[in-house]
Amino acid sequence: MSTLATQVTAPIRSAQDGVVRTAQRMINALRLAGGLDRPQTGCSPYTVVWSKDKATLRHYTGGPDGRPVLLVPSLINRSHIWDLRPGDSFVEGLQANGYDVFLVDWGVPDDRDAHNSMATYVDDYLPAAVAAVREGSGESPIMLGHCFGGVISVLWAASTPEPPPALICLGVPTNWLEVGPLAQMTRQGRLDPEDLLDESGNVPPTTLLRSFQMLRPLGDLAGYVTLWTRLHDRRAAQAIWALTDWAHDHVPFPGATFVDMIRRLSRENGLATGSVRLGDRDRKLSDVTIPFLNIYGTYDHVTPPPSVTPLGDLVGSEDSVTRPLKAGHIGLLVGSSARKQTLPVITTWLEERGLASGT
Amino acid sequence: MALPTWVSTDLTKAFFAAEKRLSPRLEAALRTDPALDAIAVSHAVRRLAGRALNGAANGIVEAIGLPSSRQVRRLQRSIDGMQRCDQ
Numbered sequence: 001m002s003t004l005a006t007q008v009t010a011p012i013r014s015a016q017d018g019v020v021r022t023a024q025r026m027i028n029a030l031r032l033a034g035g036l037d038r039p040q041t042g043c044s045p046y047t048v049v050w051s052k053d054k055a056t057l058r059h060y061t062g063g064p065d066g067r068p069v070l071l072v073p074s075l076i077n078r079s080h081i082w083d084l085r086p087g088d089s090f091v092e093g094l095q096a097n098g099y100d101v102f103l104v105d106w107g108v109p110d111d112r113d114a115h116n117s118m119a120t121y122v123d124d125y126l127p128a129a130v131a132a133v134r135e136g137s138g139e140s141p142i143m144l145g146h147c148f149g150g151v152i153s154v155l156w157a158a159s160t161p162e163p164p165p166a167l168i169c170l171g172v173p174t175n176w177l178e179v180g181p182l183a184q185m186t187r188q189g190r191l192d193p194e195d196l197l198d199e200s201g202n203v204p205p206t207t208l209l210r211s212f213q214m215l216r217p218l219g220d221l222a223g224y225v226t227l228w229t230r231l232h233d234r235r236a237a238q239a240i241w242a243l244t245d246w247a248h249d250h251v252p253f254p255g256a257t258f259v260d261m262i263r264r265l266s267r268e269n270g271l272a273t274g275s276v277r278l279g280d281r282d283r284k285l286s287d288v289t290i291p292f293l294n295i296y297g298t299y300d301h302v303t304p305p306p307s308v309t310p311l312g313d314l315v316g317s318e319d320s321v322t323r324p325l326k327a328g329h330i331g332l333l334v335g336s337s338a339r340k341q342t343l344p345v346i347t348t349w350l351e352e353r354g355l356a357s358g359t
Numbered sequence: 360m361a362l363p364t365w366v367s368t369d370l371t372k373a374f375f376a377a378e379k380r381l382s383p384r385l386e387a388a389l390r391t392d393p394a395l396d397a398i399a400v401s402h403a404v405r406r407l408a409g410r411a412l413n414g415a416a417n418g419i420v421e422a423i424g425l426p427s428s429r430q431v432r433r434l435q436r437s438i439d440g441m442q443r444c445d446q
Contacts, residue, residue, distance in 0.1 A: 111432065112439050181389055181398070190399040195406065199413075199432065214398075217385045218378050229371050 039238040042080030050132035054107025063095035066357035070141035072149035098357030114201025178307035182211035193262035202252035286316035297327035
């Protein structure tokens with residue numbers, strides 16, 4: 001009898017659930033669209049301890065006075081991806097493991113930054129930021145670079161007489177023959193890098209966004225469908241919104257750096273050959289002799305595994321480890337993949353080398 | 360006869376099944392020579408059109424004696440250059 005009743009009422013209950021869920025979706029959609037319930041991003045407290053032009057060095061406060069770690073974000077997006085939301089923050093994760101966290105924020109370039117070349121970041125901003133960390137904490141920071149931030153970090157490590165105690169690269173494009181269609185087009189001469197600059201002399205954010213959309217043409221649509229399916233869950237919807245908003249919020253890319261990037265890294269494939277000429281000097285990856293960890297995401301669309309994996313073998317370090325993680329390009333820094341994979345892999349690797357926070 | 364996986368009554372599941380099948384093909388199609396040529400040409404056309412439009416707009420603004428974005432940008436660059444020299 002009860003089975004029969006269950007069978008009869010099941011469609012009604014299912015329809016009821018559907019109505020409740022749709023109503024919840026509508027409420028959450030209106031809240032998000034109206035800006036009443038948008039997630040707060042980049043909430044961890046910090047102080048700015050150094051700045052030059054647009055670049056600033058953030059010192060995250062409220063954490064332990066452990067070994068310093070310097071996070072080096074890419075130039076393409078905003079740096080708050082490292083501290084996306086409370087509870088989903090790489091910064092918080094490192095602090096929880098006892099590290100004293102610093103981050104270089106490159107700022108939002110405008111006309112005045114169009115002449116900044118790759119050498120400006122490698123030889124000027126980054127060494128100055130590292131010196132500021134050293135001055136503040138009394139020791140050299142462990143370096144952690146993501147994507148183009150990793151490129152800057154590794155080229156700096158190849159150039160400096162005072163290298164950091166360890167360098168960790170996350171999703172760093174090394175073999176540019178394997179990077180997406182924009183690199184392919186500029187490498188083959190269909191476009192010159194200068195063709196992509198706007199009146200300010202920088203690459204506009206819309207061009208960058210389009211080039212990322214070309215990597216995964218249905219990616220945006222899939223993202224919106226995912227948002228719709230999770231919209232009834234307020235916390236999940238906020239998490240998706242924060243990430244989607246960040247992914248569409250590019251900043252202008254400094255023109256001279258873009259030209260260098262296409263010429264030196266894409267056309268000459270400098271990193272893959274082991275030597276990149278910046279300014280008047282060759283930067284040889286074989287000069288990177290510090291402990292080196294190369295992490296890549298097996299689902300990475302932006303820097304696919306074949307473009308990242310060569311880096312570990314190109315550096316001169318005898319202690320070079322390459323680790324694949326089941327994550328995408330951004331999943332290396334946010335979400336459960338960052339909490340359950342990236343952070344434990346990094347902290348364990350550092351502990352094994354005597355670089356744990358308290359040692 | 361079994362139905363293809365993307366045929367489903369659940370629209371979300373159907374979308375993701377179709378996306379999984381379509382995406383690799385689209386991504387590969389975008390890397391072919393004709394697609395890259397088309398993108399390069401469309402970029403060049405957009406750029407030319409944008410420049411022509413901007414040039415015309417600046418010309419009109421300047422003709423009526425108002426400062427155009429082109430002039431403001433030039434002025435800003437001169438000031439930035441002077442500031443750099445001072446530093």
